[in-house]
Amino acid sequence: MSPRTPEPEVRQRLIEAAARLLADQGPSGLSTRKLAAEVGASTMAVYTHFGGLPELVRAVVREGFTRLADHLRAVPETDDPLLDLAALGEAYRANALDNPHLYAVMFGTASLGGYRLHDDELDEGRYTFDMLVAATRRTIDAGIFRPGDPEAIAGQLWSAVHGYVMLELAGYLAADREPDAVEKVLNPMLTGIITALVA
Amino acid sequence: MSPRTPEPEVRQRLIEAAARLLADQGPSGLSTRKLAAEVGASTMAVYTHFGGLPELVRAVVREGFTRLADHLRAVPETDDPLLDLAALGEAYRANALDNPHLYAVMFGTASLGGYRLHDDELDEGRYTFDMLVAATRRTIDAGIFRPGDPEAIAGQLWSAVHGYVMLELAGYLAADREPDAVEKVLNPMLTGIITALVA
DNA sequence: GGCCATGTATAACGCCGTTATGCCACGATG
DNA sequence: CATCGTGGCATAACGGCGTTATACATGGCC
Numbered sequence: 001m002s003p004r005t006p007e008p009e010v011r012q013r014l015i016e017a018a019a020r021l022l023a024d025q026g027p028s029g030l031s032t033r034k035l036a037a038e039v040g041a042s043t044m045a046v047y048t049h050f051g052g053l054p055e056l057v058r059a060v061v062r063e064g065f066t067r068l069a070d071h072l073r074a075v076p077e078t079d080d081p082l083l084d085l086a087a088l089g090e091a092y093r094a095n096a097l098d099n100p101h102l103y104a105v106m107f108g109t110a111s112l113g114g115y116r117l118h119d120d121e122l123d124e125g126r127y128t129f130d131m132l133v134a135a136t137r138r139t140i141d142a143g144i145f146r147p148g149d150p151e152a153i154a155g156q157l158w159s160a161v162h163g164y165v166m167l168e169l170a171g172y173l174a175a176d177r178e179p180d181a182v183e184k185v186l187n188p189m190l191t192g193i194i195t196a197l198v199a
Numbered sequence: 200m201s202p203r204t205p206e207p208e209v210r211q212r213l214i215e216a217a218a219r220l221l222a223d224q225g226p227s228g229l230s231t232r233k234l235a236a237e238v239g240a241s242t243m244a245v246y247t248h249f250g251g252l253p254e255l256v257r258a259v260v261r262e263g264f265t266r267l268a269d270h271l272r273a274v275p276e277t278d279d280p281l282l283d284l285a286a287l288g289e290a291y292r293a294n295a296l297d298n299p300h301l302y303a304v305m306f307g308t309a310s311l312g313g314y315r316l317h318d319d320e321l322d323e324g325r326y327t328f329d330m331l332v333a334a335t336r337r338t339i340d341a342g343i344f345r346p347g348d349p350e351a352i353a354g355q356l357w358s359a360v361h362g363y364v365m366l367e368l369a370g371y372l373a374a375d376r377e378p379d380a381v382e383k384v385l386n387p388m389l390t391g392i393i394t395a396l397v398a
Numbered sequence: 399g400g401c402c403a404t405g406t407a408t409a410a411c412g413c414c415g416t417t418a419t420g421c422c423a424c425g426a427t428g
Numbered sequence: 429c430a431t432c433g434t435g436g437c438a439t440a441a442c443g444g445c446g447t448t449a450t451a452c453a454t455g456g457c458c
Contacts, residue, residue, distance in 0.1 A: 010436095031413080032415065033413080033414075033415090041438090042437065042439075043415080043416085043438095044417095044436080044437060044438070044439090045436085045437075046415095046416095047417080048435085049436095052415080052416075053416090104307055107307075107365060107366075107369050108303050108306075108307035122370050125369075125371060126371065149383060152383040152387065155366075155372065155377075155380065155383070156387060156388035156391070158362070158366065159359060159362040159363040159366055159384060159385070160358060160359050160362055162362040162366060163357070163358040163359055163365065164358040166306060166307075166361060166362065167306075167354075167361060170306050170307075170324075171321050172321060172324060172328070184354070185351055185354035185355055186358070188351065188355060188395070189355035189358060189359060189392055192393075192394075192396065193395075194391075195395055196387070197391065209405095230445065231445080231446065231447085232446090240407090241407050242446080242447085243406060243407070243448095244406080246446095246448085247405055247406075248405095251447075252446065252447090
């Protein structure tokens with residue numbers, strides 16, 4: 001078949017094709033045969049490069065967290081850490097709504113192959129989480145938040161936004177049902193959490 | 200094969216077997232053939248009674264919400280609505296931790312068959328949500344919460360607890376990583392949200 | 399009796415993940 | 429240059445899957 005196309009890094013092309021299939025058709029649309037057709041190779045490519053489909057999905061999860069981290073990194077760091085925190089939350093939500101299937105796989109991977117996240121993936125997610133911890137720490141150092149454990153505070157913010165986004169993705173807070181859920185639910189919840197933390 | 204065993208309601212036995220398989224082996228362990236073997240019938244039973252596996256899963260989701268509602272109903276209603284709210288949250292979390300796979304399917308169903316929840320399932324979930332709304336309304340009527348939209352307030356509490364539980368199930372707040380995450384993350388978050396609501 | 403509707407079992411189709419096998423290209427070695 | 433070993437690949441097969449077509453059995457109704 002002479003696939004002497006550029007062929008740059010079959011590994012990366014497989015990860016990107018998998019993320020694309022996941023985003024377009026959801027987890028059920030991901031198969032070694034479709035992947036092989038997408039990248040112009042045989043199904044064996046998945047096994048030589050990753051060992052199997054679950055490992056490929058894990059790589060996609062890492063990719064998803066990397067994209068999320070890129071989105072969060074794009075949020076400018078101003079002199080008002082509290083506004084930065086709000087912007088981080090908004091960027092987090094936007095990323096999830098832009099890649100709903102990928103986001104679902106990142107946090108519900110147990111539903112796909114029946115496996116659990118390994119420490120690597122958890123660490124990948126926690127690295128992203130660290131950006132939120134850093135922003136929280138800046139807010140404390142600026143004297144806006146009372147002194148406290150930045151990780152615990154960031155965990156609260158993460159839980160709140162993540163839970164809201166999950167409900168939104170599941171359809172419980174969809175725009176056609178709750179038109180202004182952001183103003184009525186998300187924002188008051190976050191201001192409630194935050195005002196309890198300010199000095 | 201003379202399946203003249205009691206055979207009470209093949210429909211219900213299929214739902215229960217599916218919930219059991221889901222709880223034991225996760226979504227990947229759920230198959231028409233295993234179900235048929237479990238209930239002593241052929242795979243056709245799934246199609247005559249439900250139309251297909253996705254519809255059966257939807258029935259299981261409804262069953263999961265019913266169980267959750269039962270758990271929440273078991274929480275006694277005291278004369279302190281705020282304590283009742285806290286007890287509801289604890290019961291919610293306990294139910295999710297007891298049936299992690301089922302809980303994941305209830306909220307991440309997109310990951311299983313690639314389908315979305317229909318209005319029926321959403322309504323089922325919202326009925327459960329209504330119990331939280333009622334408890335919130337009682338808290339307002341008792342003069343503990345300032346007057347406000349009970350649904351919006353309940354949505355905040357739901358988002359917060361749901362997000363925390365999801366992170367916990369995914370392993371980000373697992374006991375071995377964050378030993379006292381409940382005290383450091385969940386409880387402060389909820390008290391923050393709640394103190395912002397008290398009169 | 400005959401007739402229909404309903405639920406079932408059987409068997410097949412196509413797709414899936416995974417694996418065994420053989421091939422081929424290529425760098426190292428002499 | 430010739431040889432060899434090795435890593436990545438295509439091919440083909442195996443078993444399991446969801447789904448469907450089909451034929452059979454059973455029970456109510458005329």
